[in-house]
Amino acid sequence: MPDLNLLGISGSLRRESSNTSVLHTLQDSMPAGIEMSVLTLHGIPPYDQDLEREGVPRTVQEFRSAIEGSDGVILCSPEYNCGMPGVLKNALDWASRPAFASPMTGKPVLIVTSSPAFTGGVRAQAQLREVLAGMLARVIVWPQVVIPGVYGKIEGGRLVDEASLKFLLDAVGAFAAEIAALPRYS
Structure with a gap:
């Protein structure tokens, strides 16, 4: 397998974000x-x-350059009010331009969601899939990567739940x- 350069994008702006910790x-x-670099969405103005x-x-x-320069994107998002955060949707709107020739067109994407709830952000995951399909991104076909009860799985800014980390690393292996x-x- 060739060396891969992935970009992890956190859908949360919170200083002690669980999603940024997961990434x-x-x-x-x-x-x-x-290799993976981690990017937050601070400073991106409303589209x-x-x-x-x-x-x-x-x-x-x-x-846009960070997306374009990566071999694939891992989106790690919380779920707010039964959906994806507005800051992430806004960033994806910027990344979708120009239409049909954006850095997201054909870009492989792995979606990871987390939530303090037992559902782990599945509704945000569904919204992200729909938006990414509209952007012509290439979302990996893999069981949904969700991290339920995330607050109890983060310590010192790191994901410490072994089962969640193993599932996440298995998904990254399939993604790679x-x-x-x-x-x-090829």
Whole structure:
């Protein structure tokens, strides 16, 4: 398998975000040959087509470049009010431009959701799948990666639940294999 460069995007802005903690744990646990950088969505302004026409903001340009420069994206999102956070939807709206030629077009994506509830963010996961399909992203076909009861599984800014981490690493292994099977890696 070729070396892969993944981008982990946290859907939460909270300083002690469980989702950012999950991504940092994953970053430290990646198998050999896989690197991952972690990105938060701080500084990305609300999507505004007028603003886009006047000149795409630097933070958005950097966000798009990070996506474009990666072999695949791992989205790690909380669930707010039965859906994905607005900050993540907003960032995906910016990343969806220009239509049919955005950095998300054809980009392999693994979705991870977490929640303090026992459902683990499945409704946010469903919304993300729908939005990513509309962006022509390539969402991995794998059992939904959800982390229920997440607050009890994070200590010191790291995911400490072994079962959750193992399931997540299995998903990353399948994700890496799917990326490696794409024509540009074969």
